[in-house]
Amino acid sequence: METYAAAVQYDWTGLVSDVGQLAIEADDGESALTAQFGPARAMAREMASYFPDLARSMSGRAGRLAYIGTIEVAQPLRRQGRGTALVVRALDEMRDLGIRSVYLHARPEGPDFAEALVRFYERLGFETDDPDPALGDAVYRLDL
Ligand SMILES: CC(C)(COP(=O)(O)OP(=O)(O)OC[C@H]1O[C@@H](n2cnc3c(N)ncnc32)[C@H](O)[C@@H]1OP(=O)(O)O)[C@@H](O)C(=O)NCCC(=O)NCCS
Numbered sequence: 001m002e003t004y005a006a007a008v009q010y011d012w013t014g015l016v017s018d019v020g021q022l023a024i025e026a027d028d029g030e031s032a033l034t035a036q037f038g039p040a041r042a043m044a045r046e047m048a049s050y051f052p053d054l055a056r057s058m059s060g061r062a063g064r065l066a067y068i069g070t071i072e073v074a075q076p077l078r079r080q081g082r083g084t085a086l087v088v089r090a091l092d093e094m095r096d097l098g099i100r101s102v103y104l105h106a107r108p109e110g111p112d113f114a115e116a117l118v119r120f121y122e123r124l125g126f127e128t129d130d131p132d133p134a135l136g137d138a139v140y141r142l143d144l
Contacts (some may be wrong), residue, residue, distance in 0.1 A: 005033075008093060018042035022066075024089055026080060026082050027066040033086040037066035037099055045068050054139055061101065066094050068104040083104075087124050102142045106133060115143040 003113035004026045010023040026032065036046060044059035047067065053139055058065055060073070068090065073083045106121055108114040114134040121128075121140050130138035 004028075004082050008089070013097060019046050022090065022093060024086055024093070026073070026086060028074055028077055028082075031069060031082050031086065033071040033090050035066050035068045035090055035094075035102075037064060037094065037097060039063070040065050043067065043138045051105070051139075054105075057139075058103070061063060063100040065100055066097075066099045068102060072106075083120060084124065091142070091144065099144060102144065104140050106136070106138045106140055108136050111136070 006027040006029075007013060007023075007025040009025075010025045011023070019036050019042050022035045022037060024033045030122070036043065037044070040058050040061040040063060041067045044055040047055040047058060054067075071086060089094075091102065099126070102123070104126070106114075106117050107118045114136050118133045118138075124142070126140035126142045128138045128140045
């Protein structure tokens with residue numbers, strides 16, 4: 001598989017709260033993925049004000065967790081494997097960081113895109129308990 005990832009950056013400034021940031025930029029300079037990671041309790045604290053359900057599920061876990069906050073591939077470059085490559089690279093980094101589970105919200109950019117996004121994440125091995133993820137905003141998880 002093509003790699004496409006050009007730059008991987010860690011931002012440790014969040015370490016005051018034990019939560020670090022990971023950013024992976026693709027070779028085109030526009031497509032990118034960002035994620036947060038840290039111990040389950042710190043992650044739950046971080047998520048609590050935005051996503052209370054996710055925070056509850058995280059707080060019951062042990063070890064380190066990650067949350068993919070954004071992923072975007074430049075429009076003309078879609079369907080060439082870049083999005084998949086960004087996630088695969090992020091998962092490799094996360095494995096090296098000893099992260100046990102990776103979470104994300106599937107938030108399609110528009111209603112027409114919802115089923116494509118479900119396919120995108122399910123092909124990568126993410127799973128959801130949401131009975132109808134194509135309605136948008138489903139929580140997905142992948143255990144590493
Ligand atoms: C979601 C996104 C990152 C996917 O990036 P990408 O580089 O196009 O994805 P890939 O080429 O790796 O696609 C892998 C598979 O996902 C599925 N998929 C991705 N986009 C699809 C689409 N528009 N329609 C149908 N299936 C799609 C396909 O199964 C595809 O495999 P295939 O091309 O062999 O059929 C990109 O479409 C995007 O940036 N969307 C806008 C932002 C967004 O909605 N981000 C998600 C927020 S949670």
